[in-house]
């Protein structure tokens with residue numbers, strides 16, 4: 001039996017960020033993950049996109065996402081200074097391009113809604129679109145520019161954050177954890193290698209697996225589910241100046257350029273349980289739509305096909321804060337925004353652990369909000 005101030009279940013984008021920020025505050029931290037080299041971050045494209053991920057009725061999430069984006073430059077500087085790793089943070093802006101008139105109406109309506117909320121979403125004609133991004137297909141009817149939606153390389157970000165956490169003193173254990181409950185409160189974790197780690201606070205950051213952790217009864221289990229996404233990683237891609245999001249006959253696709261002629265095309269959104277197999281139709285449709293909007297992708301080379309499981313939640317927003325059982329904090333359910341929200345989640349959880357108070361901007365995301373009685 002060993003003890004730690006904070007046990008973090010899950011070494012993904014969220015868990016490593018939580019561990020880093022807690023360790024920086026002088027807390028002893030143990031991260032536990034059966035496969036720390038795998039996670040949704042591997043398949044993620046890394047769009048930092050509060051604006052082009054805007055959905056009607058998700059305005060509280062928008063505020064959290066904008067705050068998360070504002071913190072990114074400082075976090076990136078800090079990570080780079082500590083680890084020397086270039087996390088691929090690029091501020092080139094995002095273009096949303098429509099394929100036909102109906103797609104354009106949908107984009108323009110959402111942009112008008114966003115502008116009503118004070119966001120910069122600049123409508124573009126087809127000619128303006130093409131001038132900004134010559135690689136786009138000729139003849140597109142128009143689109144929208146979101147200059148403040150940026151990108152990062154999630155694999156590099158994860159590598160840097162894990163290294164920063166360990167540099168700050170956190171320990172990584174490769175094992176499967178179950179939550180240990182004594183006298184009605186969580187007091188640490190039991191590992192499948194026979195060890196027990198007692199902890200002042202246990203933080204559940206297990207992404208799509210958060211609802212499957214053993215040791216919790218149903219009333220304390222976070223309400224997450226896996227939502228599968230395919231991404232296709234390309235090499236030998238010609239010049240792309242922006243992240244490009246296409247709306248093609250009602251389907252959505254994005255192309256995220258990376259340094260060195262690489263790009264990531266994504267992503268499907270599939271309710272397929274814990275299946276992570278590669279589905280041919282999904283890859284076909286992604287590449288078809290991507291090439292429709294950016295024809296030069298037909299000349300690119302196939303690097304890799306990835307699948308990942310986003311942690312979905314009932315309202316598509318994260319679950320952040322004290323669980324409905326003492327001793328446990330939940331930081332999961334980040335769905336399509338895990339990379340964007342990882343740094344701010346680390347700050348929120350470290351504040352909560354250190355002060356006992358959940359920062360105000362996380363208040364709408366308390367894990368108990370879906371239950372009929374107010375527990376969270």
Ligand code: GLY
Pocket residue numbers: 047229266267268310335336337
């Ligand atoms: N962040 C975009 C996606 O989840 O596909």
